[in-house]
Amino acid sequence: MTERERELLAQAYAEIEKNRDIVENDPYRLHYHIMPPTGLINDPNGFIEWNGKYHLFYQWQPFKTAHGTKFWGHVSSTDLVHWEHEPIALAPSEWYEQDGCYSGSAVEQDGNLFLLYTGNVKEDDERETYQCLAESADGKTFKKHGPVLHLPEEYTAHFRDPKVWKKDDVWYMVIGAQTKKLEGRAVLFQSHDLKNWTRLGDLTGTNTDHIGEFGYMWECPDLFELDGREVMVVSPQGVAPDGMLYHNEHQCGYLVGDLDYENVKYRHEAFVEMDRGFEFYAPQTLVDKKGRRIMIAWMGMPDQYEQKHPTIPFKWIHSLTLPRELKLVGNKLYQVPLEEMKILRGDGVRYSGAEVVNEEKHFAGLDGDVMEISLDHIHGTYEMLEITLRGNARFIYNKEKKLATLERASFAHGQTEARHCYLEKLDSLRIFVDTSSLEIFVNEGQEVFSARQFPYPENKGYSFASKGYVSFDLNKWDLNKSAGAYPMQDERYA
Ligand code: FRU
Known part of the structure; x- marks a missing residue:
């Protein structure tokens, strides 16, 4: 050296x-x-x-x-x-x-x-x-x-x-x-x-x-x-x-x-x-x-x-x-x-056949900021489904326009900013939430939205809103923390 x-x-x-x-x-x-x-x-x-x-x-x-x-x-x-x-x-x-x-x-x-x-x-x-x-x-x-x-x-x-x-x-x-x-x-x-x-x-x-x-x-x-x-x-x-x-x-x-x-x-x-x-x-x-x-x-x-x-x-x-x-x-x-991500799953809540009909809805137990949420078998005659995540981010599916959107308040200037993609059909969502990030996997990974999100630390709530009738199986798991330790002291400097 x-x-x-x-x-x-x-x-x-x-x-x-x-x-x-x-x-x-x-x-x-x-x-x-x-x-x-x-x-x-x-x-x-x-x-x-x-x-x-x-x-x-x-x-x-x-x-x-x-x-x-x-x-x-x-x-x-x-x-x-x-x-x-x-x-x-x-x-x-x-x-x-x-x-x-x-x-x-x-x-x-x-x-x-x-x-x-x-x-x-x-x-x-x-x-x-x-x-x-x-x-x-x-x-x-x-x-x-x-x-x-x-x-x-x-x-x-x-x-x-x-x-x-x-x-x-x-x-x-x-x-x-x-x-x-x-x-x-x-x-x-x-x-x-x-x-x-x-x-x-x-x-x-x-x-x-x-x-x-x-x-x-x-x-x-x-x-x-x-x-x-x-x-x-x-x-x-x-x-x-x-x-x-x-x-x-x-x-x-x-x-x-x-x-x-x-x-x-x-x-x-x-x-x-x-x-x-x-x-x-x-x-x-x-x-x-x-x-x-x-x-x-x-x-x-x-x-x-x-x-x-x-x-x-x-x-x-x-x-x-x-x-x-x-x-x-x-x-x-x-x-x-990765399949291995399931190792982190801890306590959870489950709502089979959850329904949202022209309303804004909260599901008891669905809060937190180190967790995984899944929506499976999403179906219904709805026009629009909106999921608000910790206050300042929203995932929106506009079924009429076949448009998937992630919106967030910019951490630089606070204004809403959005990214979109065309999506023929929404079947499922898997959302990995960490204290300051979101990774949203649409339809088993067909599309992914990755973003940093900086909500007020006390805002750990989620809500669902729809135009029309939508139903899905909702799961939430708290995730165990796994972030690695600090660099081992190199023996050359110990
Ligand atoms: C990409 C990049 C690479 C370069 C590295 C430098 O982000 O610009 O092209 O090797 O970062 O940190």
């Missing part, structure tokens, strides 16, 4: 200790989501099942609740529900990453855990980018091998976020890029040893059907096989709003297609928005030993309102979403809450 690395790690651990009490006293601190111990969290990185555990790394700025020089934090879990903090994985100590160890992924080779990530360097207004390799035998301490890929001349220095996978004994990597004409791209590379990489070509753009001009930069591409198709999840920047679509600062969505690896030809369907809520970006996936493709995302957004988050006075900002299993239904990607 270099002296600089030792110094940065010691400073980061000291910052955690310094802020621990204030962070823990935030009533908006979440209870079953991954959060930074202090500072800012953004993208999930290096999501992998390795050596009998799930490991997840994350973009982390320990010293302020804003972006900047990123570290890699690290948590692990045996069930994807209870997470423990591991020692800090990467500190930006070397020349090739001096302004941040940016996003990347993890793979296993010969039993060891390898991280591929972007070394970010900014000198005056110039940016440099290096794709770097780090290796660990114990999953706790990482040896840096430095840059393994330099910027190809076809792209600007907005070239980052390597996601690596193996197919037929060959390593492949997809990288988010920007062409010199300022168009977003996903670029495919190949390697036999993780150290020497050959560029195969662009997966999107001129050599493909469409989507050549779709944003000025593509961040965090992730390409994987699902049911014999190749799905690419990606976060494009610079896509303009289009009707109901693309109202967040940056977008996140997917392509479903077929990749001809030999000719580097990716034929795909149109881009589909991944989540319909307010905060969802830069997801990453893994495939686990059970063969499930599981995705987790940043429940945040780099926008003008970021600095208005109510958690900032408590020295932390943002969180990750719940991990979700991906399923392909036709060409549509469903996001399904």
Whole structure:
């Protein structure tokens, strides 16, 4: 370990200790989501099942609740529900990453855990980018091998976020890029040893059907096989709003297609928005030993309102979403809450055949702010169903217009803001409520709305209103708290 690395790690651990009490006293601190111990969290990185555990790394700025020089934090879990903090994985100590160890992924080779990530360097207004390799035998301490890929001349220095996978004994990597004409791209590379990489070509753009001009930069591409198709999840920047679509600062969505690896030809369907809520970006996936493709995302957004988050006075900002299993239904990607989430269920209430008829209704026992609510077998001749959640958020289904809406009072300016999606039919809802977040799964994951919500902490009520007759089976479970402990003190600093 270099002296600089030792110094940065010691400073980061000291910052955690310094802020621990204030962070823990935030009533908006979440209870079953991954959060930074202090500072800012953004993208999930290096999501992998390795050596009998799930490991997840994350973009982390320990010293302020804003972006900047990123570290890699690290948590692990045996069930994807209870997470423990591991020692800090990467500190930006070397020349090739001096302004941040940016996003990347993890793979296993010969039993060891390898991280591929972007070394970010900014000198005056110039940016440099290096794709770097780090290796660990114990999953706790990482040896840096430095840059393994330099910027190809076809792209600007907005070239980052390597996601690596193996197919037929060959390593492949997809990288988010920007062409010199300022168009977003996903670029495919190949390697036999993780150290020497050959560029195969662009997966999107001129050599493909469409989507050549779709944003000025593509961040965090992730390409994987699902049911014999190749799905690419990606976060494009610079896509303009289009009707109901693309109202967040940056977008996140997917392509479903077929990749001809030999000719580097990716034929795909149109881009589909991944989540319909307010905060969802830069997801990453893994495939686990059970063969499930599981995705987790940043429940945040780099926008003008970021600095208005109510958690900032408590020295932390943002969180990750719940991990979700991906399923392909036709060409549509469903996001399904993990079966394991049921471990958290505690006491509950149940109303079979609940009815709401041209009225506003409360159900006894249906309150709380760390819980799961489900509505099944939703049916009736109703025109509109509205569920008010803790006062300042509402989920609305307008059956006539076939429109699903999530409304909330903006935490930045208090005005109502809304996100919508078209929904042919509403059959069921599963809503995961945490102290300051909502994740609403519609029709078993056909659509999902993810959002932070900052209600008055004393407002834990829910009400249902309808135009017309609607009936459903209503369940509510309190969820046990599972948010992980603080980072273990690294023995190198104890
Ligand atoms: C996406 C992103 C990535 C980058 C990282 C830096 O949110 O901008 O492209 O690697 O965050 O923290």
